[in-house]
Amino acid sequence: MKLFGFEDETKREKKFLNRGAKCSSYKSIDAPEFIAGINTAGFLLLRRGESLDLENFPNALSIGIAVWSQADLEVLELLAERFEKLQKQIFVFSVDDFDKERCLQDFMPNVPPPTRTPIIAEYESGKLVTHIEGFSEALRHLNSSK
Secondary structure, three states, X not given: OOOOOOHHHHHHHHOOOOOOOOOOOOOOOOOHHHHHHHHHHOOEEOOOOOOOOOOOOOOEEEEEEOOOOHHHXXXXXXXXXXXXXXXXXXXXXEHHHOOHHHHHHHHOOOOOOOOOOOEEEEEXXXXXXXXXXXXXXXXXXXXXXX
């Protein structure tokens, strides 16, 4: 069962966008379907003004995605399949929901500003151990963590 399957609507919306344009028709992190997928997967959603709780969840994986990106949603699907094996709490946030460095540090402490999505940061005992950017790198990392 796909938890994050917005592909048909996403493809339809993308064909109307100009290169680099923002559009309010993109899926929002607050879309009911997206929140349902997050809850079903057992993930926690981070929103503007919140922060990654490494005190209560010292072994955590934080992932920043573009909710309109099919590739980023595929990585979320893979994380959902591997959630129990990872033995980490997974936190998800929208890259469209942070204002560069300040907010990113709330969601991913000690991670530099990203250039690609998804962005993944893994923490063990509250310390950053892995930082990955981009679809190919994310797949490679998650497939090696089977």
